[in-house]
Amino acid sequence: MLKRAHDPLLACIDELERLTQDDMPDREKLARVRWKLSRASVERRRLVDAACDLLMANATLIERNRVGTLREDSAETVAASSRHVGRWTMDQVHGDWGGYREASATLRKAMRARILMEQRALYPLLERAAA
Numbered sequence: 001m002l003k004r005a006h007d008p009l010l011a012c013i014d015e016l017e018r019l020t021q022d023d024m025p026d027r028e029k030l031a032r033v034r035w036k037l038s039r040a041s042v043e044r045r046r047l048v049d050a051a052c053d054l055l056m057a058n059a060t061l062i063e064r065n066r067v068g069t070l071r072e073d074s075a076e077t078v079a080a081s082s083r084h085v086g087r088w089t090m091d092q093v094h095g096d097w098g099g100y101r102e103a104s105a106t107l108r109k110a111m112r113a114r115i116l117m118e119q120r121a122l123y124p125l126l127e128r129a130a131a
Helices: 002-019 027-056 061-087 090-095 097-130
Strands: none
Touching: 002 027, 002 097, 027 061, 027 090, 027 097, 061 097, 090 097
16 A cells, blocks of 8 residues: 555656746646645655554564654654745745745655655565565
8 A cells, every 4th residue: 555655656756847847837737736746645644654553563673763763754754845835835936936946856855765765664564564
């Protein structure tokens, strides 16, 4: 289930990246992609939290530390995303397209890194738990 949550989130990130390549933003497309990205991110966070809960019960000390680090980092990730969305309203995006493109690139990079961290930390543990 987590992989099925990661895949659409990565697709939304890629779609946002394509949109930010344009010289000027398409307001409607950008709003739609940002909404889809937000929804996909919420679903992923819900599944990551559930996976962490499940895994903590039977994890080794090292694995519990890794899962705990993911949980701690999750709060900062959510806060950074919320700050970004709050800062970059659609009016702000249109007023400073270059600034938004730069800020969006930074956030997309962080999101991809976060997903990779989740995949590396959780997939092996989830596969072992399912076996």
